[in-house]
Amino acid sequence: MFSIGDFARLGRVSVRMLRHYDALGLLRPARVDQATGYRYYEAGQLSRLNRLLALKDLGLSLHEVGQILEEKVGLDELRGMLRLRQAELEAQVADDTARLARVEARLRMIETEGVMPADVVIKSVPAIRLAELSDTAESYESSKIGPVVQALYADLTKRLGEAGLVITGPAVAHYEPVPEGVRVHAGAPVNMEPGKSYDFDVVDLPAIEQAATIIHHGPMDDVSSTYGQLARWMEDNGHRSSGVAREVYLKYGDGDPATWVTELQEAVTRPA
Structure with a gap:
């Protein structure tokens, strides 16, 4: 048998917590010394302690935990409950992480208000022929656009490789509003044989006589702040x-x- 201190150490809990579980009838000591009141536990009780802690981590109250333990929940059932809770927590963390990224991006936009925009260059942009794939995003939000763009480029790169084509310059994305949201076009310049059919679109983007251009550094998650700078420059300069x-x-x-x-x-x- 193990003293309450040793059992707490082996079970990775506090002595105070074991006393609390004892008081609630959730985990009774295997033996209590009548003369000293010392509590003693058996190694086999670690299994019940682990189940108790696992159920508690599922978000159940101690009362609910006690009811389930008395029903002697099986290992497979407990494993299934924990896997489900794990998936829920992972989804929650992903949502919270994405929300935090959006908050940080908006904060950077707010912090750059009133700051002189970075260098904006007016220049002409030549026409370009692209291999292209398209899909629809829900909105212009980075969290909606980003996954669509990334999936399109992954698919486009695979198809170009299968066609034996090599990308010859920087990739180009452009967008158009549609009733369902935003039509996302992900393209890349390649040397394509005229008249040959491919499992992607071949488009010719026309030249732009005058384009206001600005360089964005870093991931596209916070591109809104750079777009904001570009918009202010355009307005300030007519x-x-x-x-x-x-x-x-x-x-x-x-x-x-x-x-x-x-x-x-x-x-x-x-x-x-």
């Missing part, structure tokens, strides 16, 4: 958007996301 926007991934997808570089291009006109 430029209007013509509704054509592209993202050129100069360095993206490899290495530390903090080192990624994306050029944002917004077609603009100046008022007469």
Whole structure:
């Protein structure tokens, strides 16, 4: 047998907690010395302690835990309950992590309000032919756009490899509003044989006579702050958007996301 101190150490709980479980009738000592009142436990009781703690971690009250323990829940049933709770907690953590990222991105946008925009360059953008795949995102939110773009490029890269084609320049994404949300177009320039059919679209993006461009550094999760800077610069300098926007991934997808570089291009006109 083990003293309450040794049993607490082996079970990774406190002595105070074991006394509490004893008082509630959840885990009685195997023996109590009538002369000293010392509690003693058997090694086999670690199994009940582990079940008690596992059920408690599921979010059950101690009263509910006691009822389940008295029903002598089986190992398979307990394992199933824990797996389900594990999946729920993982989903909750993922949701909270994504929410935290959105809050941080919005905070960075707020902190850059009133700050002079980074260098914006007005330039012409040549026409370009792209191999392209498209899909629809729910909205322009980064959390909605990002997974769609990433899946499209993964699929496009696979198809280009199977076709024996090599990407010859930075990938280009562009968007269009549709009733269901946003149509996402993920493209990459490649050397394609004229007239040959492929399992992806071949599109020709027209040249842009005047584009207001700005460089975004880091992951696209917080690209909203850079778009905000571009919008303020356009307004301050009398430029209007013509509704054509592209993202050129100069360095993206490899290495530390903090080192990624994306050029944002917004077609603009100046008022007469």
